Amino acid sequence: MTVYGVKLPKMAALLFWVVIWEIVGRFELMLLFPPFTEVLAALVEVVTTPSFAEAARITVYCYLTGLAIAAVSGIALGMLMGLVPFADRLLNMWVNIFLSAPLSALVPVIMILFGMGEPTVIVTVFMFAVWIIALDTRAGVLHVAPSLMEMAESFGASRTQRLKMILLSALPEILAGIRLGVVRGVKGVVIGQLLVSIIGVGALFQLYSNNFLMAHFWALILILFAFALSLAEIIGRLENRVEYYAGARA
Structure with a gap:
């Protein structure tokens, strides 16, 4: 970022908003925003409580389980849509509808089907993440160079070998979809637990908001944001390592 010819580090924008947050909190301009320094002090208090450790265990389990199921299902669905035109015409509209629909409205229905517990949260994470993974996988499959498949056929590659070539060639888009699914999955796990509000971080959010402990809230x-951004950054670095597949397709 460059301001008046001076190159500033990327953290400058973040530090700017932290200062604004601190000023708003110090002057009590908004009651919902305590000073940022109080939030940092509360962060230490939050992570050292036994209730947070148990909530984190439940949340991470539900999140990773739902995301793993979404990744496997989304890649399979995207491969099917990209390889079979009839399946693409049949499913593409519905995948786009679920991607753009307000999925939080479906959580009460999921709760009726799976109960008020971890299965509901896992299914919610799955619903939030799977559609973007499927669409990005489909895009990657459709961008596979025809010459690559012609070469595979000319060398007598088996069906399994051709599928492996397609999967590797579409890997950049697949990883991009998973990276977006990681972020959407965090929204899913929070929304699921907030609406269930008896397990994981949802119970802590309910506790802090009911007692107006806004610094803890x-x-x-901040912990959830850091968790989501860290996972997205890890997958983003993995994306950079496989960019040569995209170059090979060109």
Whole structure:
């Protein structure tokens, strides 16, 4: 970022908003925003409590389980849509509808089907993440160079070998979909637990908001943001390592 010819580090924008947050909190301009320094102090208090450790265990389990199921299902669905035109015409509209639909409205229905517990949260994470993974996988499959498949056929590659070639060639888009699914999955796990509000971080959000412990509330949000951004950054670095597949397709 460059301001008046001076190159500033990427963290400058973040530090700017932290200062604004601190000023708003110090002057009590908005009651919902305590000073950022109080949030940092509350963060230490939050992560050292036994209730947070148990909530984190439940949340991470539900999140990773739902995301793993979404990744496997989304890649399979995207491969099917990309390889079979009839399946693409049949499913593409519905995948796009679920991607753009307000999925939080479906959580009460999921709760009726799976009960008020971990299965509901896992299914919610799955619903939030699977559609973007499927669409990005489909895009990657459709961008596979025809010459690559012609070469595979000319060398007598088996069906399994051709599928492996397609999967590797579409890997950049697949990883991009998983990276977006990681972020959407965090929204799913929070929304699922908030609406169930008896397990995981949802119970902590409910506890802090009911007792107006806003510093603890925002500290918990910062932890979730850091968790989501860390996972997205890890997958983003993996994306950079496989960019040569995209170059091979060109």
